[in-house]
Amino acid sequence: MRPDPAVLLDVSRLISRLGGGPATGIDRVEAEWLAHLQDRPHLLLCRVRRGQLLLPPQAGAAILRWLGGALDDLPPPDLLDRLRGRRTLAARAEAALRGMALARAGRDGRGLGRAAQAHLGQGVYVNVGHANLQPALLANLRPLPRAVLIHDTIPLDHPEFTRAGQAGKFRDRFAAALGQAELILTVSQATRADVLRWGERLGLPGHAPVVAAPIGTRLAAPDPAGLPAGLDLSRPFFVTLGTIEPRKNHGLLLDAWQLLERGPKPQLFVIGRRGWENRAIFARLDRLPPGGPVQELSDLDDGAVAALLSGSHGLLMPSRAEGFGLPLTEAAGRGIPVLATPLPAAREMLGDYATWLSPDAPADWAAEIARLAAASPLRRPALPVPAWDGHFAHFHAGLSETLRLSEVASM
Incomplete structure (x- = not known):
């Protein structure tokens, strides 16, 4: 050989x-x-x-x-x-x-x-x-x-x-x-x-x-030591993970949170550094009230990200384009619910594991988010992920x- x-x-x-x-x-x-x-x-x-x-x-x-x-x-x-x-x-x-x-x-x-x-x-x-x-x-x-x-x-x-x-x-x-x-x-x-x-x-x-x-x-070990002080993890929360750039479609999630019914809303943690060509989304993030239901978190280490993902009610990925999408397999490998757009690479990796939603339908996302938030964090059998x-x-x-x-x- x-x-x-x-x-x-x-x-x-x-x-x-x-x-x-x-x-x-x-x-x-x-x-x-x-x-x-x-x-x-x-x-x-x-x-x-x-x-x-x-x-x-x-x-x-x-x-x-x-x-x-x-x-x-x-x-x-x-x-x-x-x-x-x-x-x-x-x-x-x-x-x-x-x-x-x-x-x-x-x-x-x-x-x-x-x-x-x-x-x-x-x-x-x-x-x-x-x-x-x-x-x-x-x-x-x-x-x-x-x-x-x-x-x-x-x-x-x-x-x-x-x-x-x-x-x-x-x-x-x-x-x-x-x-x-x-x-x-x-x-x-x-x-x-x-x-x-x-x-x-x-x-x-x-x-x-x-x-x-x-x-x-690789599934990092959860380590909350790197989380910001004062972060409230006692209420239902979701995470979206990745550079804040146009193709990640963060605007849909901000729209979905506005559509959620009045009263205590689940939290959304927007995890990732700011990217490029996304001035309108940056402006919306800058207007978020401190301690409100939507919070932007940057510069978290892998252990802190894993801690949030592991405790969340779900990963949200409304991307318009992906070649692979590591957060998808990181969530599925932990049994975390995933809401995502049905991109070819995402469907290839997750199959029927995820709930697939249109990247142009914030009302559908809001409805599914509300359904998941109304119950205890759902955990599914972990999906075998690529080695x-x-x-x-x-x-x-x-x-x-x-x-x-x-x-x-x-x-």
Whole structure:
């Protein structure tokens, strides 16, 4: 049996997001890959302010420490960053990583493919963070095969939900991945179908296999220590979890709460940091009375989020677009009721577990919320959720088949 090749993992996203608040779903995937590789042959690639760094395994152990909050070994930023006033955690991390680098290159990564191969032998470049997907870099990573994980095609399907200019940048990264990678991974079968549809629509090469490798779900232990003081958990409450951005459709929930009958209302905890292009929703949140039935909570750690989710009457997810939707499996894996919109990826993960409601029907949401709030918190048999072992098994199976076909073609 062919041994699994060593991995050159791109950690550019993790470093750029260091100190940027609670981890997003994509951040968690890149961190999970980094942790998975700690006892396996690997190197790391990281884009920094002035180029690319090829990094040894000990850099990964350091990054995991930093992600866990152990920052004492981080040096000050480099002189140039200090002169420019860039004193962020990311700048300090880049300074530390430059001191560990096995090789350096410009932004296009010229020579890094050969340098990585010299250290790894048989290896594969893996990018799971949607960052650093530049055509020139991907080309210069040859002769290593390249595998790219695509989380969703939301910027192509719904450019109105993204920051100005991001849809075009995503299209360029998407084209680079499909045009050069030997293996494309997706987080769900629904996203796989979207990738194939957009690849055909954009006239991109279809030589790389597209393999669905659902990402795993880790259920953090509930820990109320990180909850804000004075939060009333004695009354029924619901949670919605995720960045406050247009596609998450928070406005529907605010409308639903206005429709609930007069009298004591259940509480809604809006958990997540504020995102972009959502000024009207931010204004509505800013007008909420302190201690009212709807409260915005940001910067909660995983234990605090788990404590709220575990004690809630349900998770509410009225999203208009998702590639996977980690909060859905986090709730279902605990037996928590879920009200959600019937998006393809959500239906794929939860099946008949959730109550499916239209993203344009606040009255229907209000009625279902009132029904759940009128009783004690309902708990269902927990839904088996995807495991990370399965994700990595899909990756290795897809890569093995890709390498086998490549060998056959070269005979």
